[in-house]
Amino acid sequence: MVVAIGFEGSANKLGVGIVKDGVVLSNPRHTYITPPGQGFLPKNTAQHHREHALEVLQKALDEAKISPKDIDVVCYTKGPGMGAPLVSTAIVARTVAQLWGKPMIAVNHCIGHIEMGRLVTGAENPIVLYVSGGNTQVIAYSQRRYRIFGETIDIAVGNCLDRFARVLKLSNDPSPGYNIEQLAKKGNKFLELPYVVKGMDVSFSGLLSFIEEKAPQLLQKGEYTPEDLCFSLQETVFAMLIEITERAMAHCGSQEVLIVGGVGCNKRLQEMMETMAKERGAKLYATDERFCIDNGAMIAQAGWEMFRSGQTTPLKDTTCTQRFRTDEVDITWRS
C-alpha cells in the first residue's frame, strides 16, 4: 500500500490531493480569480498560493481522514508553469516532507494530467489530446516516452479562449473557458474564422488576431451577438483539435482517445470527439472538471507511479523549472 500526497501550483490553481493505490481520497483546490478582462500575474498568483496553502493542505488531510504519518511520499509539480507560483508551492511541499520525514518526488505537470486521465477513465494506451491554458499537444506512448505527435506552433487553445474572453469582458469565475462554453450554447450564427492545421500541428494566433480585431465592429453593428462569436470560436478551434487528433489516430492506428487538461472538460469538445471516435469505431475517454482542471491528485497519482517504480527525488534536486517538456520524462512505470 502506498499513499501519496501531491501539491500543484503551476498556474492560478492551488491544489492538494491524496491518492492511495489508485483511489483518490481527497482533492481540494483553491483558484485565484482575477477581475474580468484581466489575466493573472506571477507575483499575485504566488501570493495567493502562499496565503491558502495551509488551509488547502488541512482540508486535504481532513477529507482523506489521514494523518501525516500514513503518507509515504510527498509529490510536487516541478514544471512547466509560472516560476513564482511553482516555487511557492514547492516550498510548502519541501517543508512538510522534512517535517514529516518523508521522501519527495518531482513531477512533470503534463505527465500528471495524462496519468490522472488514465486512472480515472481506465484507458489503456490512448492517443491523448492535452488541452489547457498553456499546452495543446497530441501525445502517444511508445518506448518509455510520451511522444508529442502534434502541437500548437504558437499559443495554446486555452490561452486563445481566455484572451477572447477578456475582449468580451467575461468573468474569470470559475474560468474564462467555462463562461465561453455557456455563451456558446446560445449562439447559432456561424462566422467563418481562419482555420490553420499543419499536419498534426495547429496554429491559433492568426485566428485570435482576426477575431480580436473584428469582434468590436461585428458586435456594434449588431451583426453577431457575443453568443454567436463564442459559438463560432469554439466550433472552429475544436474542429481543428479533433482533426489533428484523428490524424494522429490514423497515423498510429489507434482505437482509443483520451482528453485531458482544463479545456478537456468542455462538453462540446467532448461531444465532437465522441462523434469522430464513433465514425472510426474508436472509443472516447474523458473526465470532468474535478480531474481535468489542475489539481493535486494528478500530481500525487503520477508521483505514486514514479515512487512504485523505484524513484525518489533527493532534496537538493527538488527545484522548479518553467520549461519541462512532456517528452523529456522517462516513463519507468509502463512497458
Add this chain to the structure above:
Amino acid sequence: MELWKQGAEAKIHKTDFYGKPCIVKERFSKSYRHPILDKSLTAQRVKSEIRAMLRCRMSGILTPTVYFVNMDSSCIYMEEMLDSVTVRDYIQSVQSSKTAVEAIETLTPLANTIGHTLGIMHKQNIVHGDLTTSNMLLQGDPSNNRLCLIDFGLSFFENLSEDKGVDLYVLERALISTHPNTEKLFNVILEAYCKSNDTGSKDVIAKLEEVRMRGRKRTMVG
C-alpha cells in the same frame, strides 16, 4: 467499390478506372464539424490536392496520376501506386529487424531521396502541409528509393520561407515521434534538401530553427 483504408480526412476505396487499378479518395462529410466549415474545408482540400499533384508531376516528382474528379461527391480518382509500402511501414520494418546503427545506415539513402525531393518541391513553391511518413510511398523494392508523395489536401503555393520552414518542422516532429532515434536521418534529409533547393534553403533552415525555438521557449502557462 471496396473500402480499403481510412485516413483522418478521407475514405480510400479500391476500384478500377477503365481497366486501370484506381484509388478513390472520398472526403466524406464530417458530422462533428459545423456544416458551413465542413463544406468549405472539403471543397478547398479537393482543389488543393489535385492542383499540387499536377504541379509536382510537372517538376518531375512522382505522385499518383489523377484520372477523374467528382466535386459533388468530393471524390478524387487516382492511380493506385501498385506494389508500394508507406515509408512509415518500411522504416518500422527496418528498425525492427536490424540494430540501431545498421538501421540508420540502411535508411540513409532513403533520407537523401526524401530531402532531395522536398527541396525540388519547395523550389517550385509547393508547400505540402502534411509531411509524415504515412504520406510517402515507396514503389517496388523499397531499397530502390522510388519515392511517391501523396495526400496534398493541406497543400498550398507559397514563396514564404516561414511556410516552408513549418513544412519541414512538421516532418521533423512526425518523423521523430513516430520513429524514435531517427534524429540523424532528419539531418540527412536537411542536407539533401539544401542541395536541391539551392537558392532558398538558407532562409528556410533559419525559419525552421526559429519555429523549433518557439516550441522550446514557450512558457506553457495560461
